[in-house]
Amino acid sequence: MSSSSTSPPSLNSIGDVNALFQTAKKYEELNVIGTGAYGTVYKARDLHNGGQIVAMKKVKVALTEDGIPLSTLREIALLRQLEAYRHPNIVRLLDVCHGGQSLERDQQLVLFLVFEHVEQDLESYLKRAPGPLSENRIRSMSYDILSGVDFLHSHRIVHRDLKPHNLLVTSSGRVKLADFGLAKTYDTEMKLTSVVVTLWYRPPEVLLGVSYNTAVDVWSSGCVLAQLHTRAPLLAGSCDSEQLHCIFRLIGRPAKHEWPQNVSIVVDSFPDYPPQDLADILPRVHPQALDLIKGMLVFDPAKRLTALDCLEHPYFTDHAPH
């Protein structure tokens, strides 16, 4: 050791980080709410805020030799930054902390993202609904979803995995988006669980493995909007190729010139499905809603409506108040 008076004592005090985490215990875990592909979500009590119930998402981050990966740090910092806007259709991120006990074991950092707790997600909401949703309810939920998506897109975030499971429904029936903005953080821990990732809301460009952009979320939202009307998934494929067949049976097989380049599957490997009329699948749907959903389920991502286009669609603008 050097004669420096600063380094040796310091090392001990910093090594004692765990003690700080233990004494500063802020949350009490109650029970597991769900296990997603990327981590476990717990219901917990915030001991510093009058026992408020929160949802804690546990994410494991691989530490590199440079410490916490730059991409992870920036993604989480961006989520914190978004919080300042308090967007009504985005789930509140209340705190971020890392767990004390397994700190740096196996070069892994356990991060807890503390979110507001919302009782149910859209999946269970639709399951529990006694009958078809009212037209106004469908419209307001559709608007909520698209507002949230538009907000994310305007902050350069692509959700990538929109589905009823991570759309939360508050007791007053508002919809909030959850589970976004950690794409790169997740990538380091893709193999965390064997939970099957649903394909039903995946757009064709993702299934075909070509580059994608914000338009993926519009496709997924389109599938969810259709589901609000029927309370059943619109395109329920069982595997990648089956999902593509489902899509083409609905919107028709795309023309050869629309087929993206550098794809291993050729367009001729699919039967020449003619497009179906969405009105046959969504009976009693409002004609403007039908037009909106059709504009969202377009094969070519460049021709698909943007989230902002959707919000300005007559389906919403003709029907105040919003």
Place this chain on the structure above:
Amino acid sequence: MKDVIDVMALQNNRREKRLPDYRSAPGHSLATNFIFECGIKLGLQPATIATAAIFYHKFFREADKNDYDCYVVCTACLCVAGKSRDEPVRPRDAVNVAHNSINRGAGPLELGEEYWSWRGAVAQAELLVLRLLGFSLDTPSPHKYLLHYLRSIQEWFPQDQWRSAPVARTAMAFLQDFHHSPAILDYRAPHLAVACLTLALHVLGVSVPLASTLEDDSAWYSS
């Protein structure tokens, strides 16, 4: 060792001889000096170094100064600031630069026990800093405001008059220096920028052309 910052070369610099001795400094008295010195040696942008100083002040607004080693936390703040502003610092460079600033003339650390314990401490401190900041790494940017103000005020000056007084450099120096004080956390970014600009004009005895023609007695840039 290719690409590793040559700390010895930095030390032979004449300026180095006038730099403070951190080992004899009591407590945290030179903490921000340390951040600025190491940041400059690591080649970081001034705004990134200022961000590190802000993280330091925020950290010790929450934590007790006696509980953590000042210089380890300072080094960690530089690492976090580098990552948050997309200007990452390699841990090896950070540790070497920090160690050599404290132990002047000691030479680069061998890859031995002392190096690894330093490095481990910095890695831990980095996580600790993130925890205390709650990952809120978005710091207000008075530098950007100041740049805009300087740009607009520059257009009021005849070119040779602007060149004769170092307004921009002085204002930027004031802003950077204010980061030594925890009071930096108490003011809004545009206010900081305007204060530094006004102070620079006063100190240099420069008056903004046409300002006296304003109807109102007080010029727009003074409060």
